[in-house]
Amino acid sequence: MSDLVQNLIFGFGVAVTPQNLLFCLIGALLGTLVGVLPGLGPVATIAMLLPITFTLPPVAALIMLAGLYYGAQYGGSTTAILVNIPGESSSVVTCIDGHMMARKGRAGSALAIAALGSFFAGCVATAVVALFSGPLVIVASSFRSPDYFGLLVFGMVAAVVLAQGSVVRSVAMVVLGLFLGLIGTDIASGQTRFTFGISALADGVGFVPVAMGLFGIAEVISSLERGGAKPKVIEKISRLWPTREEARQAWPAVLRGTGIGSLLGVLPGGGALISAFAAYMVEKKIAKDPSRFGQGAVEGVAGPESANNAGAQTSFIPLLAMGIPPNPVMALMLGAMTIHGIVPGPKAMTERPDLFWGMIASMWIGNLMLIIINLPLIGIWVKFLQIPYRWLYSVILVFCCIGVYTVNNTTTDVLIMAAFGLFGYLLIKIRCEPAPLILGFILGPMLEENFRRSLIISRGSWWVFLERPICAGFLALSLLFLIAVLLPGIRTGREKAFHDA
C-alpha cells in the first residue's frame, strides 16, 4: 500500500510539470471538442495527432492522447443532450433521456449530472487503474506463449459478443482483420504474403490508414448520406444545477454506472461504448417505474455517462499491464508508444515508471480540468456546435490526409486510406461492424506469433493449448461465450438490449 502511495506521489510529480500540465489541458480541450462535434471520433483524431507526438517527449504525448479519449466522453454528452445527436458513439444512449430532459427545460441539470457523474467515475476509474495494473503485471509476467494465445482468442471472442449486430458476421470480420494483419513479410520465414508484388505492401498495411479509412473517411461519407449537412436545432440551457430531487435520483445511478464501466472497460473489446449501453440497460431493468425511461429519466443520463468515462479509463489497464489493446483507441495508443520506442507490457512498467504513474496521475488532473472545461465554459462548446457540418467535413478530410501521410511520409498510405474508406462505406451498407475487424487486425500478428511459439514448445502437439490451465481456462471461457450468445434465449435478449438502447 505504501508502495502505491509512493508511486502515486512520484506520478503526480511527473504530471504537474508545466509541460505535462499543458499537454494534459490540450488533450482535454481537444477531447471535449471532438466529443462535441458529431462525425469526428477519438480514433480519427488520435490518428490525426500522431504526427504531432513525434516531436514531443513520450510522457507528454501519451498524457495528451489519453486526455483526448476520456475528454471525448465528457463532450459527447453535450451534443447528445442539446441536439439529440450523439457527439460520440458512446453517447448514443444519452440522447434518449438526456434530450428529453432538455426538451422539458432541464438541459442544465442534464449537462451537470452528466459532467459530475463523469468526474466521479473518472476519479474512481483512475484509482482502479492505479490499484489493479500493478498486480496484473505480476500475473502477466508468468504468462507464456500458449497463455497469451488463449488470452488473445478470448479477447476477440469478447469483442464479437460485445459488438452490435450479427454474431456470425462479427466473427467473420475478426477473421478478415486477422488476414489484413498477415499482409506483408512474415517475420519468422522472410516470406512475403498477400503483397501481390506491390513493394509498398512488403512492410504490411499500416494500422493508421486502415483505421482512418474505416472510422474517418467512411464516417464522413455516411454522415453526408444521412443528411449530416443539415442545420441542427440546439436546445436552450436554463439553470446549470440539478435540483435536490434530481441529485437524489442520480447518485445511485452514478455509482452503478461507475462500477459497470470500470468492469467492462477492462474486458477485451470493451471500453466506453459497451459500458454506456450496459449501464442504460441496468438502470432501466432495476427502475421501479421503467416507463419513465425515454421521458427524461435522470438515471438514464447519470448511469451511461458515468459508465462511459469509467470504461474509457479502465481500458488502459490491459494495454499498460499486458501490452494488449482492448479497443481501436488503445491500439492507437500502442502505436503512439511504439513510435517512441516503448513496448507496453510488464517490462515497461518497471523500466519507465515515469510514463506509467505519470499517465495515471494525469488522468485525475485531466478529469479535474474537464469538469471546469465542461460546466462553467459550456457556452463556448455550444458555439462550436453551431459550425455546420458542410464546412467541418472538409477540415476532417484534410487533417486525415495530412495525419496519415506524416506517419510514414508516403502518399501510398493516403491512397490505402481512400480504399479503406470505400470498404468501410460498403461495410456500413451490409451492416458489418468495423470494430471487430480492427481488433483482429491489431491482434493478428501477436496471435500468429504466439500460436507458432506454442507449437514449437510442444513440438507440434495441439494439446499444449489444453494442458496449461491459464490457456485452457481462456479457451473454455471463449467457447462458453460463443455458445451462450448463439443460444436463442440470450440471443434475443442481446438483440433487444441493443435495440432498446
Add this chain to the structure above:
Amino acid sequence: MVEERKPRPVERADLWSGLMFAGIGAAALWAGADYPQGVPSRIGPGYVPRLLGMLLAGIGIFLMVRAWWTRESIDASVAWRPVLLILAGVVAFALVFDASGLAPAILVSVAIANFAAPENKWTTAVVLGAILAFFAWALFVKGLALPLPVWFR
C-alpha cells in the same frame, strides 16, 4: 440543388455479406496456396493463412445458406455524390501532394470534396481551402517543424 435520397430496402443482408466473406476467403486460399506449410512443430508462413482462409470461406458459405431464412433488410441505395467526391478528394490530395506539395494538395482536395454537400458553393471551397492551407502550414510546417514540402519543390 437538393437531392432527396430514397432508401432502397433489400432483404438478405446475410447473402451479400456471406458472398463477400466467402469470396475473400477463397481468394486468400488461392493466393496463399504456394506459401510453405511447414511441419506442425515448425509451422511455415502458409499455415495460419490457410487456417484463416478456410474459416472465412466456411463462415461465408454458412451465411449464404442461412440467408434462405433470415430476412434482415439493408439499404441498397448508394449515395454516389459523397462517395465519389470524398474519395476523389482524398486521391487528389495524394496525387497533387507528390506533384506539387502541401498547399496545392489541400486547395485541390477541398475544391473537389466541397461539392459532396449539395448546398456548398465555389466560394466555400476557395475560402475553406485557403484557410486550411494556411493553418496546416502554420501548424505542421512552422509550428511542429515537420519536413513537408509546401509549394512546388
